[in-house]
Amino acid sequence: MLKVIGAKSIDDLFLDIKSRHQPKSFNIPSGLSEFEVLERVRGIASKNDARLVSFLGAGFYDHYVPEAVTALTSRAEFYTAYTPYQPESSQGILQALYEYQSMIATLTNMDVVNASLYDGGTALYEAMMMAIRINRRKKIVMDGGVSPIYRKIIRSYTSNLDIEFKETPIVHGRADREAIKNILDDKTSAIILQNPNFFGSIDDHTDIIKQAHKLGILVIESVYPISLGILKTPGEMDADIVTGEGQSLGLSLNFGGPYLGFMATKEKYIRKMPGRIVGQTEDKNGRRCFVNTLQAREQHIRREKATSNICTNVALCAIQAAIFMSLLGKQGLKDLAQLNLDKAEFARKTLEKIEGVEVKRSSPTFNEFTICLPKKAKDVVEKMVQKGFAAGFPLSRYYPEMENYLLVAVTEKRTKDEIVLFANNLEGALCS
Amino acid sequence: MGNEEEYLYTKDHEWVCFEDSIAFVGVADYAQNALGDITFIEFPEIGAEVEQFEQFASVESVKAASDIFSPISGKIIEANQDLASAPELINKSCYEKGWISKIDPSDLDEKDNLMTFEDYSKFLEGLDT
Amino acid sequence: MQLIFEKSVPERKGFQVPKSDVSMKATIPGAYIRKIDCLWPEVSELDVVRHFTRLSNLNYSLDANFYPLGSCTMKYNPKFTEKAASIKGFANLHPVLPQLDGSLVQGGLEVLFEMDQLLSEITGMDNFTMQPLAGAHGELTGVMLMAAYHRAKGNKKKYIIIPDSAHGTNPASATIAGYDIVSVPTDKNGVLSLKDFEAKITDELAGVMLTSPNTLGIFNSNIDKIADAVHKVDGLMYYDGANLNALLGRARPGDLGFDIVHINLHKTFATPHGGGGPGAGPVGVKKSLSKFLPISRVIKKDDHTYALDYNYPESIGYVAPFYGNFSVILKAYAYILMLGKEGLREISDHAVLNANYIMARLKKYYDLPFDRTCMHECVFSASKQEKNGVHANDIAKFLIDKGFHPPTVYFPLIVKEAIMIEPTETESKQEMDPFIEAMIEAAQLSESHPDQFKDFPKNTPVSRPDEVKAAKDIICNHFLKK
Structure with missing residues (x-):
């Protein structure tokens, strides 16, 4: 190919880049094999905790992907x-x-x-x-x-x-x-x-x-x-x-x-x-x-x-x-929406029974709702993480005056058992 | 209208002709040819005041969009509604049926800033080389 | 081919929504309920699978076709990076988890931090943000950084210089960020002339947006001098990373005098382009601009853990909801780890070799407006062929019939009938030669039978579409047909 081009070496093709333009450093580690990279990435992934039972939403939802x-x-x-x-x-x-x-x-x-x-x-x-x-x-x-x-x-x-x-x-x-x-x-x-x-x-x-x-x-x-x-x-x-x-x-x-x-x-x-x-x-x-x-x-x-x-x-x-x-189709969309609504309603009713938890119900909600806790939501959420739950989004992150408020999302992926267990653990977290 | 040899032109390939003190404006053959099949015209607002060489409309083809600059200052009094449903009239008849707007001119001395057909033809020859 | 809607059969289902396990049927007051049905198709899973598999077969793609689309860097996307992105610990990670407890996402933060370090070293910058979601988004972020810099210094800046050969995204990005544009012409050598350039510099210059090598595939040796001139009026140099492929390991924008860069991970670092996106456009800056970078930023603490830091009062704020297109960043990370120092350097070697090879073989047949050694891409003009009525687009359609994705045509705008070829480093001589032969055949056919071109392509699922009709009688929603 160099012969067709009429160049002696690949370096000849880079003559527009003068010596003063050359990198001051290029300190990148040496390459790895595909296998080694994947092992490394898996190792890094294991430092994440993706096992929490999630009630997190805030605009981004844990729905099932067929x-x-x-x-x-x-x-x-x-x-x-x-x-x-x-x-x-x-x-x-x-x-x-x-x-x-x-x-x-x-x-x-x-x-x-x-x-x-x-x-x-x-x-x-x-x-x-x-x-x-x-x-x-x-x-x-x-x-x-x-x-x-x-x-x-x-x-x-x-x-x-x-x-x-x-x-x-x-x-x-x-x-x-x-x-x-x-x-x-x-x-x-x-x-x-x-x-x-x-x-x-x-x-x-x-x-x-x-x-x-x-x-x-x-x-x-x-x-x-x-x-x-x-x-x-x-x-x-x-x-x-x-x-x-x-x-x-x-x-x-x-x-x-x-x-x-x-x-x-x-x-x-x-x-x-x-x-x-x-x-x-x-x-x-x-x-x-x-x-x-x-x-x-x-x-x-x-x-x-x-x-x-x-x-x-x-x-x-x-x-x-x-x-x-296309997979969901006309009826599937209705069914999925209804299922989200039902489960969220069930969760809302279940959480409402916990002493000290106040559910804000001034208007209807879909699959996410706001609850008021007797303590700082951020502290409660940290405790819930220890118990294996991503309990929701503490609203104080963006609304400093809403320190005790938690935004809870419930998608079709949350089972009845998970919701009940979530409520029990929340009750525990509020008592301790 | 109809005899482009009596029109006046801009270097952006717009033309103007006068009928009973009303100015008709449009784009010249060179511009319609460069744009290709015209698919849409964005008209100025009726009643708007426009300055000479100020943008007052735009035309779109599939692969290009071009601003249209007014050859003369004045008030926009009418837009060619035929172009809304048949923008291709600019391609087919740019000097007559494809006129874009009527303007009530505010300063006829501005004609001095425009090219005659003869000057414009020479200007086009210069572009081709 | 039928539309999926035309395959719809009442009550057919493609996916079984699970039965409810809660004894609750919630209702919402009628005022809040939709009355008009959503008309998603009613099809089975097999219907859906057949439909989209058949649709996919109608495309040319990098995996099946040589794809020398100039400026787009369509290099091979190694398969293992897809695997990396699908690892569960990443794919299911909720973006607000760090708000609950930073320890839950240490892996995610590590990737972001490491990429900041790697990209900084590769480009010669000091800090990167991973937030921008595409190249143009990176440009906008970059111009916003310029604006923040000038605002903080009390500079009164009004305009940005952009060469006439630039990508359309450059002037569009600068405009929506609130600046005027001043265009500078390309000289007969295919670069910005220093003299023309200096004539446009005033105290009101906010900055300059350049790509290097430029869109003609030429590296401007005066680039550092241009940077000096811009810095004299406290302007900033912005590097559009679209063509970074040509410089990897050979030169770094940071060393050339650029203050801000964006990188198209979907070009330079081989993440697949997805038929139009998603991409990712991380932005790097020199130290003097770091404090303006978007929040959040990832920091490494003394105990070697990672954390999100929002405490940058001069930051331009959020440019994306979270940390960028994370899974794209992850693929690029895996790619960089695999190539390493030597592999990265080989990219530019082979990309430039391949482009020069194509240029050398085709310049007898096509007009070469700037006849000099090119970098990673070469730009021809179909001006010879045009004399016979054969345009760049006709040649593109001829190439489609031969099984090649055509080069970029009609860009850069400053070259009449432009044909912009970027083979990339992942193509071999054996893959390029048939393409070159086809280009030669097109040139010869344009002499012997120019009339034949209007019928190409003939072997594709559809022939040339009527684009005028599409723009005049707009139909872009199946349910809104006239």
Whole structure:
């Protein structure tokens, strides 16, 4: 090969890199065999404790992932392909993404969906930027029920931008109508809501949305997909932009990622939407086929005027979710949602019986709820770890005034026995 | 409208022609050709004031997006609604049926900043080399 | 092929949701319940397996096809890294567990800490954040770091310089972070000219975003001088790591004068691209910028345990909910451990050798706008073929018919009819030669029978799609057909 190139050595190919450019150090350990690496990684993994019986949620849920999801997602024809820039050789990915978009659309009752964003938090940020692009206003109202993690992400991204933020409080676990009414005005671009909210409370935001629309304000809803097996959809409430974390649609918890940010909107806003969109068309012979469409919104064409800087998304996670949603089907989604609801209700009733535990029930919840303990939640949680339970999320992490509050999630994976044992241990932890 | 030899042009390939003191604006053949099949036009708001050479609309094709700059200052009084359902009119008839907006011009002296058909033709020859 | 929805049969099930073991049937008040059904398909598990297996067969993929997609570094993804990522102790780890007790996630934190160290040494930086979830996300994080730096110093900065050959993500990232863009042209040697560049430098320059080697596959020997000029006005140098593959072990961005870098783990460190993602875009900085890095950060305590540290008051905050795309980071970690120092160095050797080999063999047939030794990729122009009406995209479609994933076409934008070829180091001469022969055949066919190109590809499941129709009559939701 060097002969064809006309070079004497490989070093000859690097002459543009002068001696002054050479690494000052490159102190990396020597390579290992595959076997040795896996042994080492297994050793590191064993330092994690993944055996705890988990009642942890906070937006990220321990749902069962059917084996067929993993088996199909592991097909190298999906996972070793690049972005489908050449439609003729990417119909599998494109059709799978089209089906994903359609499934999220019917889940949320929205018109159009993009082919994925990184995660639920960055999707919410993108939705906010999209709203600002649509009505060119600069004020954003965030409901106190929106995940504090997502609120922090949004604040980080906008620290160098001229955007005014207002946050409205929670009353009785839900959006404060009075405060929202007072704060919305014709300068407001969008209001961001979440359902169920971070504390697990369910709401119907139709009234807030109606009011916002009168002032030309867009409404962004962040949702938990599994809950939509039962709950009133953002489309039914007439929300304008819907985002969410799709991890619960067949993805492992993976210590924080990769996850799946989804985004849906009304058809009239499609050109303001960030990210790729797969569209249906026909080939030269009139056969149905799929392509990346409306690419003129995207950074590779519009550069600094693009709707977003996103390029790599999480296509494989979207396909994984599509496989999960196909397996679950129309009835499976309802059944799964109902099962989560039943088990959470059972857990809530069981925990309520413990002396000193107060369950906040001012509004209905789905599979996560807030309890108030007679002690600091953080201390109780530490004790529960010793007993083999991840007891929930201590809310003081983001709400210093809620020292005794614990957020408890119950998915279909928790058995009745585990819930009862959890309650017994919690009772013990409170006494000691 | 209809005789592009009487239009005035910008170096960004927009044209303007005047009918009864109203300015019709659109994009020149060179621009429509460079963009390819046009799929969408983002119109300016009716009633908006626009400055000469300021962006007032944009057009999209499958592989490109292009901002359209106004050849003349004034108030946008109408957008060509036919383009909403048939954006390909810009490709088929860029100097006539594919006009983009009507503008009520505020300063006709600005014509001096534009190229005549002859100048523009020379300008295009310069681009090709 | 049918859509999964078209295979739906009422009441068919693909997955049995377990029976409830609690004697409770909870209800929610009607006002909060959905009235419109969710129309997910009703299919069996076998239906689902057949459907998605058949779909997968419609794709070209790295495992089945040579994939010389310029700028995308489609190198082979070693299989064992998938195994590493699926180890239970990692795959099931809940991201908020550290809030309960840091001792529960020592393994996870160790991987993050070790990767910070390894990537810092590989790139010549001082600290890394693993949070950014993709390359463009890393860019945005990087520009936010620039903004934080200038804000802390009271600098009034307005714009960022980006070369005209840059990836579209660079100007898009800088804009959404609140900066104006100033573009600088590429000179006849295929690099930024120092003179043009210096003319654009003022006190209001926040920084410069560069990729090195650049998107033409050329290393700019003046890079350190550019950095000096930028640092004089207290601007910052941002390194877009898309092309780091070419420099591994040969040069480090940190030594070249860059202050901030992002790395595409899904390019340089072989994590699979998943048909569009997930990737990961860790960002590294020099010490003066470390205090601005996103929180949380992983620290190693005196007792050799690891902990999450949130106590950085000047941090830009959260750019992702947790610690980045952890399982992607884990795969890259396993890959780096396997290659080690020597293996990493061989990457750049072979990547550059392969690209120069392809360039040498094809330059008789295709116009080479910058005829000089390239790094890991080479950029041709189909300008000769265009004279016969054959465009870069037509050549791409011809290659698809021959079983190759085509190179990147029409990028970088500064090359007319660009064909950007990046073979990567994992391809052998035996894999590259048939591709080269096909490229030569395309060039010859463009002379003899240019009219044939409009029919390619012929051997694929579908022929060329009508993209104009797709953009005009938008159908992107099966349930919203007109």
